[in-house]
Amino acid sequence: MNLPPLVQTFVLHFGEMGSRWGINRTVGQIYALLYLSKEPLNAEDIVERLGVSRSNVSMGLKELQAWNLVRLQHKPGDRRDYFSTPDDIWQIVRTLVEERKKREIDPTMTLLREVLMQEPASAEERHAQERMREMHDLFELLTGWYADVQRLDTERLVQLLTLGSKVQKILEMKDRLFVVPGSKKSRRDDPKEK
Amino acid sequence: MNLPPLVQTFVLHFGEMGSRWGINRTVGQIYALLYLSKEPLNAEDIVERLGVSRSNVSMGLKELQAWNLVRLQHKPGDRRDYFSTPDDIWQIVRTLVEERKKREIDPTMTLLREVLMQEPASAEERHAQERMREMHDLFELLTGWYADVQRLDTERLVQLLTLGSKVQKILEMKDRLFVVPGSKKSRRDDPKEK
DNA sequence: CCGATATTTCAGTAAATTCTGAAAGTTCAG
DNA sequence: CTGAACTTTCAGAATTTACTGAAATATCGG
Structure with missing residues (x-):
């Protein structure tokens, strides 16, 4: 594996995490690598950096495509497939x-x-x-x-x-504001609740 | 496997689904079985119903306990361990x-x-x-x-x-109600946004 | 169409995981 | 303490999954 230490740490971690999902180690690593990469990478780039076989990379990319997790791109005058993850x-x-x-x-x-x-x-x-x-x-x-x-x-x-459960407060406020107090509609709790 | 057809369908499905998670087939099946069962089951019950080895069940239950997904109980005058899932x-x-x-x-x-x-x-x-x-x-x-x-x-x-994104509407309403229109605070959108 | 470049497929192998039976360990009534 | 009932551990077998190299297939400039 031929990666800057910081990148390698992350890639290895995601490889292991992949196993906790249904995803295998190599697929996890490929994705992590693409996620961190500024430029799109082609299959050969990935082979060099991860040190796995070309066919393994091919299969991994196919799986990531099936998951819609990578975008396939081309560079002008280069017919290799380049892959990247969304910026967002x-x-x-x-x-x-x-x-x-x-x-x-x-x-x-x-x-x-x-x-x-x-x-x-x-x-x-x-x-x-x-x-x-x-x-x-x-x-x-x-x-x-x-x-x-x-x-x-x-x-x-x-x-x-960001609001999280604070929404709840606003809901209660809304109730107090817009429903006539004491009317049936203001009773939000089920009456048969203990 | 010795189960009512309806239960068996569900148990098999959860066994397969288990693989999509990090969980193995037997563990998924044990959990599904306990989930559907009215009464707590002991290890031997599970062996009979799923048709897997006793030791496999023992390991599966141990894993489910590590996940806090099953409750261990005892019946008076019976020293076998009984397992169940929460009712809620x-x-x-x-x-x-x-x-x-x-x-x-x-x-x-x-x-x-x-x-x-x-x-x-x-x-x-x-x-x-x-x-x-x-x-x-x-x-x-x-x-x-x-x-x-x-x-x-x-x-x-x-x-x-249940509200889902309708909360959004209420938030907007709140804004309109409580912030002086045209004041700085009422500008919720980032001005540099296109 | 040819040949160079790139990708995919696939059969076989390697590795990892799951499962089992046997043995060891634990608990408890008597 | 003993032994019956129950549970756990564990080494090896069985199964499943991942990976590889080689061969097949596809693509494209010339």
Whole structure:
């Protein structure tokens, strides 16, 4: 591996972290390298810097492309493929979330919907379905929230995240301001709550 | 594998999904089984239902315990260990997020802080550090948001998620209400923005 | 179309992970 | 203390995944 020490530390770390995700070490390293690089890199560049085989790099890049995590570019008068990551880190986050949703949440939701359609054949199955319904509803809430905030431009998203739960205060304030105190509508808490 | 069809479908799916995470198939299956089960199960129950070896189950349960994802219980007059998942699915989500943060984000933040302390020895390293700072700041924003909303009780958290980006509207409303129009403070957008 | 350059595919190998059975360890009632 | 019931550990086997080099395929300037 032929990298400045600072870069190498990061690349090795991401290689290891890759394993905690479904991603393998080399793919993690390639991505880390591209992320840190000012200029787009071609496959041979990556081979030299990481010290892995050409074919391994080829496969790794293919996987990163399948994840939409790298951009393929060309330089004039050079027919090699150059790869880079988006300059905007928020774009990276958005892609990551989008792709993980597509691969993990969506298929699970499909399965849950299917299984919830079936008639339970026993008390055990009935309880299992109940649990699956809880999971289904949870995922629905989370993906709904995601679909919603995902549309915000980055500035507003950052605003929202910076506020965190302080939003809660503002909500309460809103309630006090716009709802006639004591009226039914002002009761935000479920009355049957203990 | 000796399970009602509906349960089996779910358990198999989670086994496969487990691989997309860092978790292996058996661990995913054990968890799915416990999640769906009304009653706590002991190791032998799990062996029978999943058809894997006793030692495999023992290791899987140990891993799930390390993740704080299962609760160990005992029945009076029975010295076998019984395992279950929390009844409250939100508790499960909280644990999952907490543990993943601990294993993935925290070590990465430590590394980023260390590397950002060092003096860059070249233009390449300077640019790499710049990128690492972006990642560092991103993670800081996200973990800050998480630390904040994580403290909310579930009811309020659900409220917040249900609102999604509609919060934005309320923020704007708040601005219009409480800031003198035309004053400096009412300018929320960065003036140098295009 | 040719040949040079670049990329992809793939079969075989290497490495890592998962799983098992056997043995060792632990706990507790009697 | 003993031994039955239960759990954990661990070395090796089985399986899966990652990686490589060689061959095949693609692309393009001339």
